[in-house]
Amino acid sequence: MITNVNHQQTDERSAVSEQLPTSMAAAVRHRYGGTDSVELERVAVPDPGRRQVVVRVEASAIDRGVVHLMTGLPLLLRVAGFGVLRPKQPILGADVAGRVVAVGDDVDRFHVGDEVMGVANGAFADFAVADVDKLVMRPQNVPAEQAAVSTISGITALQALTAVGRLTPGQRVLVIGASGGVGSFAVQIAAALGAQVTGVAGAKNLDTVKALGAVHAVDHRTTPIDAIGSTFDLIIDIAGRNPLRRLRRALTPTGTLVIVGGEDGGRVTGGIGRNVRAALVSLVVRQRLTAFISKESLEFIEPLSEMLADGSITPLIGARTDLAGVAEAIGTLDRHGVAGKTLVTIGGAS
Ligand SMILES: NC(=O)c1ccc[n+]([C@@H]2O[C@H](COP(=O)([O-])OP(=O)(O)OC[C@H]3O[C@@H](n4cnc5c(N)ncnc54)[C@H](OP(=O)(O)O)[C@@H]3O)[C@@H](O)[C@H]2O)c1
Structure with a gap:
């Protein structure tokens, strides 16, 4: 049984809730494929499990x-x-504010109206x-649209830098893929934690990477990472698939490599062999070479929301769409990239 505002009008917050309809609009796909597999459909409004809530979605993010979940590639996933x-879950989308x-x-932990x-x-x-273990209260000073684009990429960046990368203030950090979803958070979080950040991105995004807090920004098309002119205590490797030997040349003798993607x-396999090789090489060298899969847990969502609230990070929103435009926007990210x-x-976030 669920506690639903439609049926229990005693909670004062229920007054701000709307009647729940039986069906809703959703961007749905029933097979793995390209953007033509994703269509806007009407489907049943979901019921929560015992430790779940239903959220009226104001905004989400791509x-x-x-x-990867749309295409089902790499097959390993x-x-x-x-x-x-x-796909077990026909509806795409994981980031949420609502x-x-x-x-x-x-x-x-939560009540209707939160x-x-x-x-x-x-x-x-x-x-x-x-x-419930993947949600926090949205800080009052953080708009829904900023909250909606932050969790998935932000907690990945936070874990890469802290739990896995063990960043300490003053370290030199190289973020490869600095203008993207994860990278734009990684640059900001590293700078907020006192690192001296160099970001690697495409030429058109170098100014953006500097505005995010990088001291230096380097074009991946013209400058190999082992020709930047300095070595790094920590490399967050998000893009570009540099070979391990080149990544090691860009590290200090005791530096740490964190492979994100x-x-x-x-x-x-999506090239998971490089991660395995990194773990093996790490056993016999002074450098620490690691890879990880992001943990979707409050341990990281809570501090990320605090960083949004105190202004240490402001998400970079490079493109916008509505529910009807989701398939096209996924295609744009895939083919051209988005800063x-x-x-x-979805539900009127502004
Ligand atoms: N381990 C995990 O748990 C985890 C979690 C989330 C994501 N990931 C993975 O992380 C990767 C990045 O995800 P994302 O959402 O940040 O993607 P994204 O938004 O597409 O960002 C990728 C960025 O990399 C840059 N780039 C492209 N080619 C490059 C190159 N040769 N060298 C350096 N930078 C290059 C692009 O910059 P320009 O456009 O400026 O060229 C782009 O901004 C994906 O492979 C994803 O699957 C892993």
């Missing part, structure tokens, strides 16, 4: 992860739990279910 033959409209039986941000399951829709690693994140406005 990142590279959405492209299908066996990692997303559905082998077809208002709680229904809570499951075992939920005490304004939240975090990770949902199928956020390109009017309503989405979210685990990188496209064009192949259809089957920062693509905002998806």
